Amino acid sequence: MYYEQARNFIYKNARPLDIARWKYLFENGSKEDILIALTAYQNDDGGFGNALEPDCWNPNSSPVQTWVATKIIKEINLEDKNHPIIQGILNYLSSGKDFDGHTWSNTVATNNDYPHAPWWNFEISQETSYNPTACFIGFILKFADKNSKLFELACSLAKEAYSYFKIHFPMDSMHTVSCFVELYEYIKESSMNELLDIEEFNTLLHQQIQHVITYDTSKWTVDYVCKPSLFIGTKTSDFYMQNKEICDYECEFILNTQESDGTWGITWSWADYPEQWNISKNWWKSDLIIRNVRYIKEIRG
Template sequence: MEVINMHYVKARDFIYKNARPIDMARWKYLFENGSKEAVLEALSTYQNEDGGFAHALEPDCWNPHSSPVQTWVATEIIKEIQLEDRNHPIVLGILKYLASGKDFNGHTWANTVTSNNDFPHAPWWEYEPQQDLSYNPTACLIGFILKYADKESYIYELACQLVQEAYSYFQDHFPLDSMHTVSCFVELYEYMQECQFTQLLDMEEFKTLLTQQIQHIITYETSKWAIEYVCKPSLFISSKTSDFYEQNQKICQFESEFILDTQEADGTWAITWSWDDYPEQWAITKNWWKSDWIIKYVKFLKEFHHSSISSIE
């Protein structure tokens, strides 16, 4: 337990010295009895008048114009703090943006947008005309709409149509090779389970396919974990109550030990990717990611490591 506590203290010190206000508020909410209101206040500074999000909320893209991916990051934070208020201004703004048709082709929201190219960004957020459908982040956004939108609204009716299309895509392209797209489908499944939208899809079949999909895409060659950007179980499984935990229990336990073994002296964990075109901005961005990964890893330890619960409270 003392070992776990040492990891926590080092991580906390880094957060307090380096984190953005949004990540400081998240840390305090998750581990120090901080308020949802403080998280939402910090989050609101990234929201534009059109309801979408921008301004490097996703640190690898410094575009100040709204985009689906940046907006998806906002929905992840809303999910993290378990906001249930469907009428919160931030939620209503997101729904307004998604219903506007902006960055939407009738089937999916764009993964990248043209204005990304005008601002510092990682190469994977470079805009190129999209040849194929991408359900990253669309599958997550569909789930968000199903949870929060008024059932009489246009955007809700649209989401009920889109979820059928998304699932057909998943079936037709199974197994997927993009870990981030897989994680979006896992989140869609979890939104639907939470809201009991079992009439829209065959949820047992969906669960079976996702179980196989997760085991297909996790990087089991664990020697790569510390040096490459690879697929670990934490991308899909955040709780022992997850429908996908039982089949992946051993690899989740391995990841918790891996986290303990690889924390660096300053309390952070290695960021295993980079972008070269904007070195000054990348240096700042890398620091932002360190705080985000600290939160991710400490959450994972708290949930999965056998000696962590009493120490990280």
């Protein structure tokens, strides 16, 4: 692997947040530096915007951009329930903003006012999606006060979400599936197994993951496809052993497809805002470097 080239690309092109992530994950950097950088994307309502999700330049809080913040919290194993960033997210989720009583919106109307990828365009009639709601349910179960109305709501929503998952099983949306994998992991971590049939959930997710993974690896370099790393980040994952062969293949694929500048090709684009896309593309390249280097480190050791 071109580790030095990857590192140099990060230092030359990445956002301060992603430089801090790189340092923390690979250079014994400070968790606090990530949190300081992350705070810059958080709004007064506790939600996140400001292109934290690089395909959406909406400065206003939205569920999807707030979900990205929860992923970073998970990445650095922040456990302090009283941390201002976590409390802010819980305040946003409990406010009812962008929430219909069952799910948080996948897109928001103000997205349309700013540069964004077409998949973040807001339309009035939208189908129910558990992306990112399933993740938020798990986040609340982990971090909210167990005596709060928000925690009580999350317990109820977990059962609704699981019912939806079983009715729509198997799903074809890899991102929605990844949200259910996150929910499963949060429930296990929070020892909330009594909320639903965790063994059944485990069995169904094994089948579900294998349903959506793109096994035609000839498509991996050219199309936006589903790779195992979307669901499996470590050897300790409940889903690693059953997918070991394709996970190991992804390691080889990552090593064989790195560009000489240390990056990997981005297999998607958006045409409406070419100037902003060129900036976002570099942000995505930095994020992909971090994810790929971490994946190799976790799976290959």
